Amino acid sequence: MDGIHDLGGMQGFPPVDPHDDVVGYHDDWEGLVHGAFTGTLGSGVHNLDEFRHAIERMDPEHYLTAAYYDRWLVGVSTLAVEKGVISPAELRERTAAMADGEATVTERRDPTLVDDLIDGVVDAYAAWEDDREPAFEPGDKVRVRHMHPDGHTRCPGYVRNARGTIVEYRGTHTLPDAHAHGGDEAEPVYNVAFDLSALWDADGESDGDSQSDGAGDTIRVELWESYLEDVDG
Structure with missing residues (x-):
């Protein structure tokens, strides 16, 4: 679901300190x-x-x-x-x-x-795995669906509507969107690479529909198949 918990890429929050001690209990x-x-x-x-x-x-x-x-x-x-x-x-x-x-x-x-x-x-x-044939393969160009689900999802808001490239097929795993609501569906999962310029412009504004030339820094995200659509198709 869309909510305040989905903080990735949201303006108004400081960078995460990679050296912050978050291991163990404070009390x-x-x-x-x-x-x-x-x-x-x-x-x-x-x-x-x-x-x-x-x-x-x-x-x-x-x-x-x-x-x-x-x-x-x-x-x-x-x-x-x-x-x-x-x-x-x-x-x-x-x-x-x-x-x-x-x-x-x-x-x-x-x-x-x-x-x-x-x-x-x-x-x-444990993730449920089966022999379902994946719809995408490494090198395929995809777009993350522009969706606003009412229920649970593991698709980060900052990659929705953005174009990326399939890097690796990760196997078939339980779909969280269904599992959180009593379902037991499973789908292929992919590691997808996004150029940062496809997610944010120079001013830091979200620009998911921009087309990257592949240059610059990238970020990789694990995404279920139903989150994706074929750009060429």
Whole structure:
């Protein structure tokens, strides 16, 4: 979906510091949130794309002011309610008890639980592959479709309507756009190269319809087949 989470190429945001320390947890509660995500994903409460879509649905102001694992907590909580794991009233009660220091955790001993969750997480990250014949091959000129989906998508906004060149076929994988909404379709995935001048002009404005001469810096993006159309065709 189109939302504030899709920040790639958006004006008004400073460059990302490649040396910024983003590894590890800044506080103990972040590790607990990560554990909650692992538990719900590994036990099949939700899939990976449903989790991403839950975060995308956050209020824009909340999203921009929330810390990284705050967003994860919103995603896990949203899906736990939507999937019927916990009711909204029960979630509010437990949150209030935690804030008041009155929350308790039931002791549970299950020696197989960790292995089961690990297997579930591995399955959740596994991409579905089949023998579908790809429509494009390396060297083909393509254009990213000019689309504005209401649901989840992994097609970045800054490459839409831009022309690029197929660099490599990556195999057939689960389509996130369908997977986030209960579907199980799979499509070929391609590594596509774009000249930066095909994405932004000299003033930094998006110019997706411009035609590059292939010179200058390039960026590569992984894109599913339904995101693309044949320029020549």
